[in-house]
Amino acid sequence: MAKKEAPKTTKKAAPAPAAKKGKAAPGKDSILAKAQAAREAARENAQDSISKDGLLKEVAKKLGIAKDDVQTVVDAFLDAAGQCLAAGAKVSIHGFGIFNTSVMAAREGKNPLTGEPMSIAESTRVTFKAASALKALVKE
Structure with a gap:
């Protein structure tokens, strides 16, 4: 007896959210228009990561x-x-964000396997703060 295969289904893209009405700051119209076009193009070629x-x-x-x-x-x-x-x-990229480093102080932690206390050494981490233009692009 041959097994019947289940019909393949495809996910439909969610409808795009309605555009917000409001007045943009002077000089922002072209940036917002470009951002909108980029968002629409990105949605058409949506991927989880690149x-x-x-x-x-x-x-x-x-x-x-x-x-x-x-x-x-x-x-x-x-x-x-x-x-x-x-x-x-600092590495500042206008319209994208700021990369910076911060020193994380030494602290006491716990070994996740044994639960025993352990000392975690001071370390330097890279941080990123998104610019408002990037936040707006991602939000809409």
């Missing part, structure tokens, strides 16, 4: 240049940003 390689392909396609050229620029940018953070400087 890798660095995926981003490189998107930028290369958008600019019409070779992916290798984009990779050279992105790698140089990431290297410079990493060097600045390692030196203790």
Whole structure:
């Protein structure tokens, strides 16, 4: 006897939320229009996540240049940003956010397996604070 396969179903995308009415700050109209267009394009190509390689392909396609050229620029940018953070400087990208470092003080913790108290050494962490433009882009 052959088994019958269940019919395949596809998820339908949720309808886009209604646009908020209100007056934008002067000079923000073009930014908001671009953000809206980007959101709509992103929804059409929605993914759970995208890798660095995926981003490189998107930028290369958008600019019409070779992916290798984009990779050279992105790698140089990431290297410079990493060097600045390692030196203790802030990396501020207008309209995107601010990368910074913060020192986490040494503290007492517990071993999750045994529950025994343990000492956690001081460490430096990278923090990110999103710019209001990025927050608005993600929110809508």
